[in-house]
Amino acid sequence: MSRFASIVATGSYLPQVEVPNEELRRRFSRREGLEDFVEKMEASTGILRRWYAPEDWATSDLALPAARQALERAGRRPEEVDLLIVGTDSPDYLTPATSTVLQHKLGAVNAGTFDIGCACAAFPTGLATAAGWIATNA
Numbered sequence: 001m002s003r004f005a006s007i008v009a010t011g012s013y014l015p016q017v018e019v020p021n022e023e024l025r026r027r028f029s030r031r032e033g034l035e036d037f038v039e040k041m042e043a044s045t046g047i048l049r050r051w052y053a054p055e056d057w058a059t060s061d062l063a064l065p066a067a068r069q070a071l072e073r074a075g076r077r078p079e080e081v082d083l084l085i086v087g088t089d090s091p092d093y094l095t096p097a098t099s100t101v102l103q104h105k106l107g108a109v110n111a112g113t114f115d116i117g118c119a120c121a122a123f124p125t126g127l128a129t130a131a132g133w134i135a136t137n138a
Helices: 021-028 037-045 059-074 098-106 119-135
Strands: 017-020 049-052 083-087 112-116
Touching (some): 059 083, 059 098, 083 119, 098 112, 112 119
Parallel strands (some): 083 112
Antiparallel strands (some): 017 049
């Protein structure tokens, strides 16, 4: 019997402190050699603003509300999660993995966990990995 993966729900979270490019322009304009840094980044990425988390927050603190939202949208409870994959190049700690920290905070007591560090490719890599686990009944 073939098994296939599908995305049932997603979650996202943005911290509350919005920092527009204008603020960065003010900061960088005072630094020699960086006067046009924001313009170059804006032109190459299209990013006009970003959101800053509190200083004492870690990656798992940002992932937690997104994970809760995804579970709520899927109509699932944390203890129903079988596998928790966190894609990050900015882990909470060197060890343990951020996925285990998130597992604890979320209450996903039955989930296996691991982190994937692939920078911008972490989401598709994690998705392909999860689909492979599902397809092979791992």
